[in-house]
Amino acid sequence: MDPAAEFAANLHGLVNRKAYLDAASQLLLRLIPSDHAAWGSLDVESGTAEVVPYPYESRADVSKMMLEMYGEHPVIGSLRTGNTGSDLQPLRLSDYISDLELYETRTFQEGLSLLGVNRQLLLFTVGSRSDFFHCWSLNRWNDDFNDTEVALVQQVQPILQLLDVAYAGTPQQAVHSANADAYSLTAREREVMRLLGQGLKVTSIGRLLGCSPRTVSKHIEHAYSKLGSNNRVDALRRLRGE
Structure with missing residues (x-):
């Protein structure tokens, strides 16, 4: 590796x-x-x-x-x-x-x-x-x-630069996790949504998670469906309980 x-x-x-x-x-x-x-x-x-x-x-x-x-x-x-x-x-x-x-x-x-x-x-x-x-x-x-x-x-x-952004708002992670359970998000879906909430783009998330941008987009699509949302802002608001 x-x-x-x-x-x-x-x-x-x-x-x-x-x-x-x-x-x-x-x-x-x-x-x-x-x-x-x-x-x-x-x-x-x-x-x-x-x-x-x-x-x-x-x-x-x-x-x-x-x-x-x-x-x-x-x-x-x-x-x-x-x-x-x-x-x-x-x-x-x-x-x-x-x-x-x-x-x-x-x-x-x-x-x-x-x-x-x-x-x-x-x-x-x-x-x-x-x-x-x-x-x-x-x-x-x-x-x-x-x-x-x-x-x-x-x-x-480059990976450390992405990770610095990913962990900048870690105090909100527990809130995301609690609400993710309520919406039955998988572990990978909640991780993708957490990184999306930190402002990372699909390609950057894929690089961190070791998967293709297409796979990341699929995880986002499934998470949106479970959350009853059709956009990033609304989905993240639901995860934060706002």
Whole structure:
């Protein structure tokens, strides 16, 4: 099984966002052995940042570090003038700054050094601006990421981008599930409808579930019939009990 297919097979349908982040971290660390992995998000306009590390929790407030120093990070700071498209490739810290330069930065002295990190590979899943993004970070000390590892991570990037969207609204999943039972939706029909409710298109849902767009459309058709609906908005409203 190729890496993208393995990620899709193992990561869709998990019970909540925490379960997804834990499982995705484990798969990433198995694909690219590293000291640790982390999922992070930043929204400067709202003044929020979140970092979910795996397999440990640092005593340092990494989320606060990100919010205070995002613009000084050699890779993240470069996004202001660099490629800001959704197709941004994985970015390697060592491609942006030398060790000697890194060790002089506040980012390293007050942030990365406390975490035992001087090598990073960043994989953006939502946004790619210096002031707004979601990304995965693979972290090491001294052992840099080679071109083969960068290429492997790039293979799973599209799936992780879809999954980031799929799990963005996980708190509503329990509501969907409760109402899905009342309408006798199958497990696959409720999963398709959950992903549809997250804004994913038929082709993207098919890629996550490992089936053709035609099969996804059939699941949607059957779900609509059971729900007594003929469109996405009405079907999702019924599932949410609105």
